[in-house]
Amino acid sequence: MRKIVMLVCICIAVMMSGCTLVQQPDKKIETSQIPVESGKEMNVHFINVGQGDSILVQSPSGRNLLVDGGTKDAGKDVVAYLRTKGIEKLDYVVATHPDADHIGGLISVLNSISIKNFVDSGKVHTSQTYEKMLQLILDKNIPFIVPSIGDTIPLDDDVDITVLHVGDESNDNNEASIVLKISYGEVSFLLMGDADTKVEKRLLKEANVEATVLKAGHHGSDTSSSEDFIQKVKPKITILSYGKDNSYGHPHSEVKSRIEHISSQMYGTAEVGNIVVETDGVDYSVITSGSVEPTEIADRVLGISISRKDLRGELVGITNSGDTAVSLKDWKLVSVVGNQTFKFPNISLQPGKTIYVSSGPEAKEGSGYLKWTTGQMWRNDGDAAILLNNEGEIVSEFE
Secondary structure (H helix, E strand, O other), rough: OOHHHHHHHHHHHHHHHOOOOOOOOOOEEEOOOOOOHHHOOOOEEOOOOOOOEEEEEOOOOOOEEEEOOOOOOOHHHHHHHHHOOOOOEOOOOOOOOOOHHOOOOHHHHHOEEEEEEEOOOOOOOOOOHHHHHHHHHOOOOOOEOOOOOOOOOOOOOOHHHHHHHHHHHHHOOHHHOEEEEEEEEEEEEEEEOOOHHHHHHHHHEEEEEOOEEOOHHHHOOOOOHHHHHHHOOOOEEEEEEOOOOOOOOOOOHHHHHHHOOOOOEEEEEHOOOEEEEEOOOOEEEEOOOOOOOHHHHEEEEEEEEEEEOOOOEEEEEEEEOOOOEEEEOEEEEEEEEEEEEEEOOOOOOOOOOOOEEOOOOOOOOOOEEEEOOHHHHHHOOOEEEEEEEEOOOOEEEEE
16 A cells, blocks of 8 residues: 555656646647658568667657657667667657566666656556656656647648547556557558557547557557557558467457458567667558568568569569569559559569669669669659559559
């Protein structure tokens, strides 16, 4: 009882030292679409912390936000990763909920990196990890913020970060998860924490959940990522953050099947390591620690796919995420708006490899590149790409 009273006192003291985010009026939650300037990139890093979550957002103006820090043992790896990116200061840290696989690593972050603002779900937990985290926040006099649904995090004028859910009064830690939607121009990210299907049902009624990239809830557990929710989000990319050979069986086959059914490309940290999504607000690309390849489940189902489309750079990546080499002879890549077609030569794409079709004045050839033409083949304001096999069947589409 004494320990619980002490913890509550710490919480009250920390909360009193905090400030508020930008508060929004009560209404259906919509995120804004902000016009973007060419050449300004936002990078979102899904850090491989094993069985846990840790996500770094680097805004176009160079400001930094960290969402969760993995387990206590992963904390040093998170700090090392931040420093490889030249980060010595975090403008915001968000603890989605007090489970150890989300906040454990934040102890190392608090001890090693300067933090300007700390955003917490407000869900009180009696663990030593949570108590130590609160004490460090208090000792370092870091503003402590418990947001409300609809609040926005003012990280960058060009980026909209909206709190779609937070449940400090929930009985369950996962239900208390802060859910964030991050929008930069036409590209958006939905970060679900460990939010379950109960939270998803509320979001379907009250929020705009459509997103380009989905960080699936609860490491791919079947307690999250319901069929209705996945169908509504319609992500082009789905990120699964989990530990290899974990005892929970994450990610569950039902969840992977739902993601595969909507042709969303799946990437798992256990399979490909750190995952970075780079975007200028119009186009985006996925970079992993190794080669750009989806998880094993996606490998078996999707095979050959369009993995990258850079309209401004006139570059389209074709990836073989299967187990065997595939001949691309007489396959075709189509620029839909201009109805222009590139016919592949007699080449084979090896498993796990990507080949790029290059066009425009700086078109490349050789060493993984196929030159289409020096003319402009893609519209910078949007142009879908379609990949056809040698029988004229659609193999992959990339809007």
